[in-house]
Every structure is written in C-alpha cells, then in structure tokens.
Amino acid sequence: MSSTSDNQWATYIRKSTEEQDDQHQRQDIKDWFDYKDIPVADVDFYSEAGSGASSNRDEFNDLLNAIENGEYSDVVVWEVSRIARKGELAQRFFDSCEDAGVTIHVTNGSVRKIEADGTGRLVADIIASVAAEERRQLIRRTESGQRRAREQGKWLGQTPVGFVRSDEGYLKPNLNPDYDSGETGFFDVADALERVESGESYNKTAENTPNLTRQTLSKIHQDDDRRGWYIEGEAEDDRVQDALTEVDV
Structure with a gap:
C-alpha cells in the first residue's frame, strides 16, 4: 500500500x-506504518508518561493544539484508552479531530478507524466510556483496600526511615538494616538524633550515619512527634506505637 503524499501524520x-x-505500543505503530508504506521519518511522534485521566499532559495538549490548528490529517494511536481514560477528555479529542477533518487510526482494538465524518465514532465512544468506568472501578477497589488496610493497622505509603514493612503490611523497626541496599537502621536514626541533641551539626551527623541525609535528619529532629519515635519510643500514630513495642528506647 502507498501513502497519500499530502497526508500529514502524527x-x-x-x-x-x-x-x-x-x-x-511503538512496535505495533511502527509495523502499522510499515504496512501502509508510510515512512516513519515523515511522522511526528508525541510520547509521554502520564495518567489517562489527567488533562495536564504536555504532549497530549501539544498534539491537540496542532490538530485544532490544522497541522495534521491523520493521527495514529495504539488503542483508544491511550488517548484518555476519562470520558470528557476522549470526547474533546474526538470532537477536535472531527472539527479539523482528522482521521484517527487505531492499531489495536475493536475499532480501527474513526473518520472525520463520524464513522466509527459510536464504537469509539463506547470503548472510551468502558475505559472510564474501568478506571472508576479500579479507584473504588483501591480505596476500599486502603480503607481495610488502615482499619487493620497496616502501613500504607512510603515507609519512614529506620523502619520496614512486614510481609503482612505492618510497620516494624529496622533492626538489621541492609546498608548496601540503602537502608538505615532504627537505632542509627536514634543515635544520630542523640548526637544532634548533644550539639553535633546536622551535616557531620548525617555524614557518619549510613544512608541518612542531612535534610532527612533535620526534618525528623524538628518534628516533635517523629523525634519522639526514636528518642522516647512514643508516637501519636497507633501503628507506629505498636511497632515501637519491639524496641526498648
């Protein structure tokens, strides 16, 4: 197959x-262009990492602006969900392409082409709606799982320095740190805080404490509650307090 010479591809x-x-994605799209006998060098690539539910995607918005300015006749995507996982964003993209006379080609999916005259739009709308609902269900499941974990006293998110997370998900002091893997032990932090309390500088203390930066040390020392974890063995957070029962501070 040969490409139309006046087509402008993205x-x-x-x-x-x-x-x-x-x-x-890249390989599928390249294979599609090869099959269509369209030189990849003639194609403008817009590529990024970002949530399909977010409108704050630089490459997405740049492409959308270029489409609305009439710079392209055809746009190729791997599947409809790559455009957006939020219904209103997908609809905005479809509308802009339709208004600008742009054909959307999909290399992987139930619909393979969305014509500027609206042909294929209904199926694409359904696919976009399904993707949006899948995202909503995932968010609900995630929130439900996080809520159950919190109720069970499990630790979510980044583990505080000097602690690790057990296989069951509970916080525990790191009493056997793997320094080669970048870990810092609980008692390393406690010792560092005691040296700072004795007048040693943050810089000097951090330099002599495995995998502990001056910024982290300063942040812990200036936070009354967190400082108390290591020096007094007390915490306002019940999950931390439960973990501290393993150490004799």
Whole structure:
C-alpha cells in the first residue's frame, strides 16, 4: 500500500508511569506504518508518561493544539484508552479531530478507524466510556483496600526511615538494616538524633550515619512527634506505637 503524499501524520503514545515500558505500543505503530508504506521519518511522534485521566499532559495538549490548528490529517494511536481514560477528555479529542477533518487510526482494538465524518465514532465512544468506568472501578477497589488496610493497622505509603514493612503490611523497626541496599537502621536514626541533641551539626551527623541525609535528619529532629519515635519510643500514630513495642528506647 502507498501513502497519500499530502497526508500529514502524527502518533500519540502514552504509558501511565515512567516505570512502564511503551515498546509494545511503538512496535505495533511502527509495523502499522510499515504496512501502509508510510515512512516513519515523515511522522511526528508525541510520547509521554502520564495518567489517562489527567488533562495536564504536555504532549497530549501539544498534539491537540496542532490538530485544532490544522497541522495534521491523520493521527495514529495504539488503542483508544491511550488517548484518555476519562470520558470528557476522549470526547474533546474526538470532537477536535472531527472539527479539523482528522482521521484517527487505531492499531489495536475493536475499532480501527474513526473518520472525520463520524464513522466509527459510536464504537469509539463506547470503548472510551468502558475505559472510564474501568478506571472508576479500579479507584473504588483501591480505596476500599486502603480503607481495610488502615482499619487493620497496616502501613500504607512510603515507609519512614529506620523502619520496614512486614510481609503482612505492618510497620516494624529496622533492626538489621541492609546498608548496601540503602537502608538505615532504627537505632542509627536514634543515635544520630542523640548526637544532634548533644550539639553535633546536622551535616557531620548525617555524614557518619549510613544512608541518612542531612535534610532527612533535620526534618525528623524538628518534628516533635517523629523525634519522639526514636528518642522516647512514643508516637501519636497507633501503628507506629505498636511497632515501637519491639524496641526498648
């Protein structure tokens, strides 16, 4: 197959987080262009990491502006959910393409083309709605799981320095730190705080404490509640207080 010479092509690739791999999207899209005999060098690539529910995506907004300015005739995406996982954002994208006479090509999914005249739009709308509902269900399940974990006294989020999380999800003092893996022991922090209390500087204390930065040490020392975890063995948070029963401060 040969491409139309006056077509102006763009593609949008999105992964949800920096840690994810988008190579499968890129390869599918490249294979599609190869099949259509469209040189990849003639295609403008818009690629980023970000939530499909967020409108604060620089590459997405740049592409949308370019579409609305009439810079493209065709846009290629891996699947409809890559455009957006929020209904109103997907609809805005579809509307902009329709108004600008842009055809959307989908390399993987139930609908493979959304014409500027609206052909394929109904199916795409349904797919976008399903993606939005899946996102809402995931959020509800996540919130429910977090609520149950909190009720059970489990620790969520980043583990405080000097602590680890047990296999069951509970906070516990790190009494055997793996320094090579970047860990800091509970008693390392306690000792550092005592040295600061004795007049040693944050910089010198941090330099002599494994994997503890001056900024972290300063933040702990200036927080009355957190300082008390390590020096007095007392905490306002019941989850921390339960963990501190393992140590004799």
